[in-house]
Amino acid sequence: MNDWKNILIFGMGLMGGSLSLAIKKKFPNARVTGVVRSENSKKTIQKKNISHDVLTESEFYQTKTFSDFDFVVFSTPVKSVIETILKLPKIGTTVYTDLGSTKETILTAVNSHFDTAHQYISSHPMCGSEHSGPEAAKEDLYQDKLCIVTKPEKAKRETVDLVRNFWETIGSWTLEMGEKEHDETLSYLSHLPHILSTLLVNTAIANPVAKKQIEESTKPITGGGFRDMSRIAGSNPEMWLSIFEENRSYVFNSLSDYKSALEEVIEIFNPDNRSLDLEKIKAIWEKSILAKEIIQKNK
């Protein structure tokens, strides 16, 4: 078990705020300091007693250094994580991590910033939510969730164990993944589905007949399928724009692959073909049942 006494969380939105609550519970001997951008957020953190101490960014840079802490977690958008990495002391005992949703650009920054062996291990806890902001923070956000950890080339091997141990004490389970594998895998398992959900809602409302039926009903006329398929549509635009910028080429590939699969189905339904090729649809359906078992580990 880690014996970190002073933990800094840089960025106290939903993710940072929830992490602070979890640390207070799981590491009762640690003191958590939160860093926020605005006075307003500072008040929320204080009022809701989310961390022991809270500082604005300018207060932090005026009164503290990163080396004052045993463990520092960056919980801001990836762009701002990358800017902050440039300010980190190149030696010392502090362990660093971030909660970034994409890895390649962060790892590039870490690799170029540190000249020698260091203690920066990147993390990606997969616990998104439709909510955001410290008001939505909750102690069990990380419970039973996957946290992917990525080791930069010059990072110490034992630091990976420290960081994985931290996440496991918080209640998550961990998996180590290279930065390229992470970004490519996530483009298919997370980024693509968010785009598909968003486009489904837009396509449905753009059909005048469907729109008229929707508008004329006093209640939603969608069933459970559509409800599930549209839940993540349009969620958290700021976060997603940042992810798309960081992971543009893998997202492009996943979208292009999806388009090929879609074209294959469209060709089956093409009214120019005499009859609907049920065997082909059946094969696509069966393939997905098998794929789902592999993905959900039901086999």
Next chain:
Amino acid sequence: MNDWKNILIFGMGLMGGSLSLAIKKKFPNARVTGVVRSENSKKTIQKKNISHDVLTESEFYQTKTFSDFDFVVFSTPVKSVIETILKLPKIGTTVYTDLGSTKETILTAVNSHFDTAHQYISSHPMCGSEHSGPEAAKEDLYQDKLCIVTKPEKAKRETVDLVRNFWETIGSWTLEMGEKEHDETLSYLSHLPHILSTLLVNTAIANPVAKKQIEESTKPITGGGFRDMSRIAGSNPEMWLSIFEENRSYVFNSLSDYKSALEEVIEIFNPDNRSLDLEKIKAIWEKSILAKEIIQKNK
């Protein structure tokens, strides 16, 4: 309130079986007879006490006529509903309905079968489930679900009220829709999402890097977004093949519309463009937030 004494449910799978349980509860004075295809299903129905009486199809045609019942519900695949419509007496007091997921082909059969005013009203209760078969039958399957009713041109107006009243007593809420509007609307709100979900799973597993990460992990590495987006993938192949055959041209249109929306996004991510046009993505995201509010009636 309807005072139907003898109700026939023709087809006792999940939908028919659940309806029988609901009728037994909500219409305590009615006697429900179920018609099944196999001796095996007959045993399940009897053992689980799903209907008062149960007959195989051949027993039914040897010993009963549709006119023996006040209300007849067809709960078989659409193709078989259409075949059975041809056997219905053209006059009499019996009220007929079905639970078909598509309407145009059923309405065409009804319109051509009946020469004069009749009492056949088509229904589509929107309460799908990943489960199937009478074993999965449950009393509250229809509770708080939408049931769309469609009136054939020669059907009596007052029969629409009788059938809506039936569904509302069962616990559903009802909406009247023309057959073309139904099939077009459902292609966007139900048929398209089922195909999209299926293709998502197939696209993800086809990527070798994602597949390797999935296979190397002992637990599922997908987050809540992917889980929701893949829930309906590959579900109930037999039912879906039937729906796709019946509603082929509207499904083709909805898939083609979706492809256009997808191509627009792919063009934004195209690496040939210098920078990612965040404004365009933002506009797509905002459009979907608005569309979702309209669809979910949150406005």
